[in-house]
Amino acid sequence: MRFLLIGLLFFLCFTAKSQIQLSEEAEIAVVTLGPYQGEPWSAFGHNGFRVVDPTLGIDWFYDYGLYDFEQENFFLNFAKGLLKYRVGVREWERSFRLHKYLKRYIKLQYLNLNLEEKQKLFDFLQNNAKPENAEYLYHYVYDNCATKIRDVVEENFPRRIEFDLSYKVEEKTFRQLMDDYLGQQAWGDFGIDLGLGLQVDQEASAEEYMFLPPYVYRAFDGGTMKRNGEILPLVRESVDAYIPKEPSSLSVWMTPFNFFVILFFIAGLITHRNLKSGRRTKWIDALLFGFAGFVGLWVVYLWFGTEHMSKNNLNILWAIPFHLPLIFFIGRERFRNFFRTYFKVLAYWYCGLLLVWAILPQPLHQALVPFVLTLVLRSFYISYDLKK
Numbered sequence: 153m154r155f156l157l158i159g160l161l162f163f164l165c166f167t168a169k170s171q172i173q174l175s176e177e178a179e180i181a182v183v184t185l186g187p188y189q190g191e192p193w194s195a196f197g198h199n200g201f202r203v204v205d206p207t208l209g210i211d212w213f214y215d216y217g218l219y220d221f222e223q224e225n226f227f228l229n230f231a232k233g234l235l236k237y238r239v240g241v242r243e244w245e246r247s248f249r250l251h252k253y254l255k256r257y258i259k260l261q262y263l264n265l266n267l268e269e270k271q272k273l274f275d276f277l278q279n280n281a282k283p284e285n286a287e288y289l290y291h292y293v294y295d296n297c298a299t300k301i302r303d304v305v306e307e308n309f310p311r312r313i314e315f316d317l318s319y320k321v322e323e324k325t326f327r328q329l330m331d332d333y334l335g336q337q338a339w340g341d342f343g344i345d346l347g348l349g350l351q352v353d354q355e356a357s358a359e360e361y362m363f364l365p366p367y368v369y370r371a372f373d374g375g376t377m378k379r380n381g382e383i384l385p386l387v388r389e390s391v392d393a394y395i396p397k398e399p400s401s402l403s404v405w406m407t408p409f410n411f412f413v414i415l416f417f418i419a420g421l422i423t424h425r426n427l428k429s430g431r432r433t434k435w436i437d438a439l440l441f442g443f444a445g446f447v448g449l450w451v452v453y454l455w456f457g458t459e460h461m462s463k464n465n466l467n468i469l470w471a472i473p474f475h476l477p478l479i480f481f482i483g484r485e486r487f488r489n490f491f492r493t494y495f496k497v498l499a500y501w502y503c504g505l506l507l508v509w510a511i512l513p514q515p516l517h518q519a520l521v522p523f524v525l526t527l528v529l530r531s532f533y534i535s536y537d538l539k540k
Contacts, residue, residue, distance in 0.1 A: 172278070174271050175207035179262050181391075182301055183213065184369040186257035187333060189402035192340030196333045197365035199301045202244055202260060203274055211244040214277050217297035219290070237290040239300075241281045248393070255400040257392070261372050263305075264388035266379070273308050280304075293326055293352070293461065298365045309377065313386065316374025317358035319367060326352040326461075327515070329364060338407040345517040346447065347454055349465030353514050408519035416522040416529075423533050432537045437530055438479050444527065445476025466514040469505055470524050472498075482534070492538040499531035 181202040188194040201214040218240040251258055265273065279285060290296060306313055327348065334341035361367040375386035419440065422433050448471035454462035478494070481487050502524050509516060 172208065172210070172274070174205050174210075174267065174274055176267060177207050178203070178205040178210075178267070178270050178274070180204075180265060180270050180273055181260040181262045182305075182368070182372055182387075184259045184261070184365050185251050186259075186396075187400060188251075188254045188256050189336050189400045190254065192334075192337045192343070195337045195340065196330070197298075198256075199298045199365045199368050200247075201273075201277060201301070201304075203277065204244065212241050213244045213247040214281065215240050215242070215247070215297070216288075216300040235290050236287045237297075238286040238288065239277075239281050240286070241277075252394050252396075255396040255398065256394075257396060257399065258394040259369060260391045260393050261369065261387040262389045262391070264377060264385055269309070273305075276304065276308050291459075293360070293363045296363055298368045299363050301368050302359075302362050302371070312378045314376045314378075314383075315359070315362075315371035315386075316376075317361075317371060318374065319370045320358035320361060323355050324361075325354060326356050326360075326363075329356060329361065333364065336402040336404075338404050338409075342408040342517050342519055345515070346451070346467055347460065347462055347465075349455065349462050349467075350514050351461040351463055408517065409522070412519050412521075412523040412526070416526045419526045419529060423529055426533065426537070430540075432534065434483070437482065437534060440526060440530055441475040441479050444471050445473055445479070447471035448473035449476060464514075466512055467516060469512075470502065470516070470520065470527070488538050492535050495531045495538070496535040499528050499535065502528045502531065 179202075181204075183200045183202050185198040185200075187197050198217055200216065202212070203214065204211045216239045217237065219235060219237050248258065263270075263273075288295065288300075302315070327345070330344060330352070331341065334344070356363075362371055372387055373390065376383050377386045378384075419436055422436050426432050448468060451462070451465050451467050451471055452473055454460050455465055455468075478491075482491050506521065506524060506528075509521065
């Protein structure tokens with residue numbers, strides 16, 4: 153029994169010593185990375201924590217933006233909006249070289265913490281990075297790599313942090329805030345506008361702006377912290393660790409708008425030839441209405457089957473799911489009268505949609521205007537053709 157107690161005491165002492173105790177030279181910084189245009193999801197920037205202690209030889213980057221392709225049901229969870237992200241730790245120099253290579257600016261905000269506060273935040277990050285604690289359910293507005301920085305600091309210093317939210321000088325929705333960073337991501341912006349519904353068209357509060365990394369930087373930059381009744385700056389020092397001469401950029405000629413304009417002219421030429429020959433080119437209609445129907449089914453799936461912010465998606469006004477099954481029956485003689493009426497009504501429906509396009513509560517992507525015009529053109533022609 154005596155040997156058991158001695159062994160237990162030795163174990164407890166060893167465990168206590170194994171906890172890393174930061175030195176007086178330790179620093180903790182909020183890291184803000186600029187946009188990288190090589191991937192749509194990186195166009196918004198990125199955040200993390202840097203912990204550096206020269207005495208202990210520590211220089212680590214805590215990254216809340218990691219995910220594992222090998223996690224169970226990865227693609228299903230991704231489709232359903234239930235993807236698990238995690239926090240990971242790696243050497244700062246390795247991360248610094250990577251993001252410098254990608255031409256992302258790297259800004260550091262060293263927090264104005266005393267040694268006890270640094271130790272508390274560091275212990276939290278260490279515990280959070282353990283495999284059993286590392287995962288969290290990702291949400292691209294309410295729980296992401298940027299909001300985690302805000303939440304971690306607030307959780308460790310409750311009722312002591314006051315962020316500077318003076319950057320909110322105009323009413324902006326979540327969609328408009330995203331659009332500010334998608335100027336070079338034409339197809340990414342198009343996909344977001346297709347997939348997200350009216351939920352992202354509500355006005356974001358000043359604190360909700362912090363789902364975007366640059367607003368995390370601004371909120372911390374002018375933020376304050378209470379300590380023993382004294383109000384102190386939250387950031388002791390801001391450092392531009394790297395500012396690229398030429399930031400990451402992307403130039404795409406074949407934007408969604410250009411693509412659908414070209415498609416409109418192709419459909420126009422085909423329709424002109426059909427009118428002269430008296431024979432309808434069926435594949436173009438299968439392509440156009442098949443695409444609209446497929447997008448409609450996708451919108452319905454996102455609306456009812458996922459946790460994305462995709463409910464009440466007004467893209468359903470042009471992406472009508474019924475198109476997809478119906479295109480296989482257009483040529484059937486017994487359905488001729490039905491389809492003649494169907495496409496005539498459809499043509500007027502799309503014309504009405506174009507008239508109210510600019511005043512809809514959900515801004516539909518402008519690249520869809522030439523596509524809807526194409527649907528109008530072919531709807532009128534199909535109705536005319538079936539009337540002969």
